[in-house]
Amino acid sequence: MNKGQGERLQIVTYNPIRRFINRVIALSLILALAAGGYYYGQWSVWHERGSAVIERDDLRVKTQVQEKELSDLRRRVLVTESSNAVDKQTQQEVHQTVLDLNARIGKLENELHFYQRVMAPEKADQGLRIDRFDIKPTDNPRVFDYQLVITQVTDNNSFIEGRVLVSLVGSRGQTLNVTLPLKDVSPEVDELSVRFRFRFFQNVVGQIHLPEDFIPEKVQIILQSIGNKAMRIETEFDWVSQEAI
Incomplete structure (x- = not known):
């Protein structure tokens, strides 16, 4: 058999409109993916900042609670130490109460200093x-x-x-x-x-x-x-x- 007789010639119709449409679709997909990635990145940054604000607000609330408790404890120490109507039987209990309150004050002051240093640091x-x-x-x-x-x-x-x-x-x-x-x-x-x-x-x-x-x-x-x-x-x-x- 002749070599030319065994080959088939296929004719493809050139359609410039269809080719243009395919290119438009491909370009639209690329732009959509790029826009999606950009907005997802923006959302991630916004989400990170939002959670940071919430976490910092929690620290501030905790600091305010500790400041109030510290103030109350100091007031209790002053009242206890300034009381003259304490008989000998309760002097030891009062002394231990003052020691416990001072220990609690020291602990709160350390915790408060830690939170303040984290939230408002020096350079x-x-x-x-x-x-x-x-x-x-x-x-x-x-x-x-x-x-x-x-x-x-x-x-x-x-x-x-x-x-x-x-x-x-x-x-x-x-x-x-x-x-x-x-x-x-x-x-x-x-x-x-x-x-x-x-x-x-x-x-x-x-x-x-x-x-x-x-x-x-x-x-x-x-x-x-x-x-x-x-x-x-x-x-x-x-x-x-x-x-x-």
């Missing part, structure tokens, strides 16, 4: 910070409650995220400078580092179970945020006094 205090690391003993001498407070002091109300690595440094038997990551001594932690994501502050709490042959000396904390303005902060705390070194 020098802005950025990612380790606010404090507290350790409290329990009934078990080898078990301690801990609380790590991380803050972000900024004016843009945006989320910050990253990882925090907490390690205990001490001695184990005759070996010095032994480092134990938090995941090895805390049942609540199952990774080498703990993830954080917050807008104003975040509490990391749990328990530390010390090995029988381990004597802690220091606590090492490393913060590593991610994003365009990534930061790395390294701090050491003394195990006894819990003061930053």
